[in-house]
Amino acid sequence: MPTFQWKGKNRYGDVVGGVRVARSVDDLSRALQREQIQVMDISTKRKAIEIPFLQRQKVRLKDLAIYSRQLSVLIDAELPLIQSLNILAEQTKNKYFKRVIKDIRADVEAGSTLNQAKRKFPKVFDDLYCNLVASGEQSGSLDVMLRRLAEYLEKIVKLRAQVRQAMIYPTAVLTFAVVVVIFMLWKVIPVFASIFLELGAQL
Helix, strand or coil: CCEEEEEEECCCCCEEEEEEECCCHHHHHHHHHHCCCEEEEEEECCCCCCCHHHCCCCCCHHHHHHHHHHHHHHHHCCCCHHHHHHHHHHHCCCHHHHHHHHHHHHHHHCCCCHHHHHCCCCCCCCHHHHHHHHHHHHHCCHHHHHHHHHHHHHHHHHHHHHHHHHHHHHHHHHHHHHHHHHHHHHHHHHHHHHHHHHCCCCC
């Protein structure tokens, strides 16, 4: 879907703007009007040249946990889902994740449920995540389910950090031992070998 740059006035009279993915100018205009934004200008945004293998096509677990918690808070505050996704897309620094959120928002605008839109990105949202989101949508407790997902992801992030921390000391000891062995082989043993040779000893 094309990307558009837009500018308009919100209900308070402030000039606002941004970049969004939409099926057409008309679709974007209708979406902005639903958010009580008076459209002033919409133009197609030029696509930057992207080199796929140089871009990080990955979302860190920590970023996913933050996204889940923030979306939970926004929904709990009774902000519309599309507006909440737009806020998160603009705040996200990871360019790949930003594009994912924008695509999800566009699918939701087109009539998909949130879990249906997320299932298009299995590398970011696994089956467990999507199934729990679906359960939250069906039961009307999406904010609660997202909060539980955030807590679950935060626990995994914390556990991984603890494992990495625990591995630092043994890794340092092993590295030091390897350095000592290399030093012995390179400096000490040749010296003793030369001494024994001078004394006529056989190694």
